[in-house]
Amino acid sequence: MADQQPGFTIPREKYYIAIAEIIIFSVVQIVQVTMKFLQEWRYWHHSKRKSYARCFLYSWFGLLGLLAQIRVAGSAIVIANSQPDQSLLIAETVLQSVGLSPLLFEVSLVLLRSGQSGQSGPGNSRHPKYMRFLLHSFRIPVLISIVLVVVGGIIDIRACTDAGTAVFVVTFVFIYGLIGWLALRVRPVLPPNGYHCVLVVLMTLPFLAVRVAYFLLGQYGSEKFSPVTGSGGVMVGMSLVMEIFIVILLLLARAVAEPFLPMREVEAESVA
Template identity: 55%
Template sequence: MTASIVSRGADALISPGRRNIAIAEIVLFSIIHLTQIPLRYMQEWRYWHHNKRQSHGRCYFYSWWSMVGILAQVRIAGSAIMLSTSEPNKSMLIAESAMQNAGLSPLLFEVSLVLLACGQSGKFGPGKSSYPKPLRFALHGFRFPIVIAIVLAIVGGIVEISALGEAGSVLLIVTFAFVCGLVVWLAVNSRSTLPVEGHRGVLLVLLALPFLLIRIVYFLLLEYGPPKFNPVTGGVGTLAAMGLLMEIFVVILLLTARAVAMPIWSANLKQNIEACDADAEGL
């Protein structure tokens, strides 16, 4: 995938429109990153579902390196590469294209993590979830084929082995279909097992899936579509509509879903945490 994009973008100048998109990406994802850090920090500090000892440093680490944070940093870095020169060489094109494609992984990982957070809605402390163990395993497990699919697609493009890219694309489609089915099943069946906040979070994740589908279609069109889908020299409108805007919509919905499932404004939050701490001390 990456090699085909590079070959189609070789010896081409980056258009002013593409540079404007890069500037917009830096601005928007900087805002997203700076917004999600304090929100995620407060959620980590107030709920803390990890087995490690709670500390401010760990809360800050988890907030900075959240999946949304990683996506934002990848997008900022890729756009910075795009703005660094108007005549990029092959190495720069490969790096920018790889970052563009790899950005799907944090988005799909965040779907998994937000759904797991919905299962922990209303619960405090490590290891507590309303989901049965097989469901938690499924929500954790679909991240692995996502990583394999993205890596196959990128590596297949770099080494110019089409079979690897095709295998990665097929695996990505199959895994995303599984994720969609899983989220639909959760949306239908979790009403009776999750708190209201958790179920609303699942519904928000479900609402994000159509936008994520468009982003995945764009990912596939980068490889198999016409030259207008080239992220470097292709149509600016296509990149903005199917790439940037879809990612922004998905990120906003996932951040909202996590905020709904793990509210930091809950009136009973302090009492619940104190009760959880008392139970832990009693053990």
């Protein structure tokens, strides 16, 4: 993360982008909370007793909701401080970097839900055990890599940032291959809704690739790729628009795997 000179002022275009992000991701939070609450209530997959409070808690802290909260917080920093000091610049850059992990975690969870399509109750996935293990486990190196990048940026240790970036790239390539392989292999195993969910997640990969490229260019590219001080047009095209498409597709994938059916129809499908 490049050091900024004293008196640096955030470009005016970034101010307007920040306002747009607050509006967009506030809407994302409302939509995902509503959808996830209905799905949690109708397809309760947890061992704890179902309740409205637990459904709301799981919904509010859904990973797309976490992304929305991170984006709103980062944009609020931009709006509140047109001439931020170094610590605020680092905070905003960190929030931009951390936002990738909720998207990849949500990919993992949506694919796991594809194996439970049309079912309610815990432990009824149609995915084989090794596939469930892979879908769970790739979140660990994603988390480790993001932590290394963030810590390396905060304490200015380039080796830490480089190690985190390398782990992230390797993990993303693995995720890319895993989703493609899953789409080819699971059709005989999953019900139509579950398989269609996997195909929708597959559609997110090009947008995720662009978003990851922006993350890497922010670390190693020119100043115009900086999420805080770089080009507003590049940020909108490679980050904001990509995240909007990814969020829409992941919400759609969840809706395909767990459609909003009346409870009696869900129970009938579970019995069948």
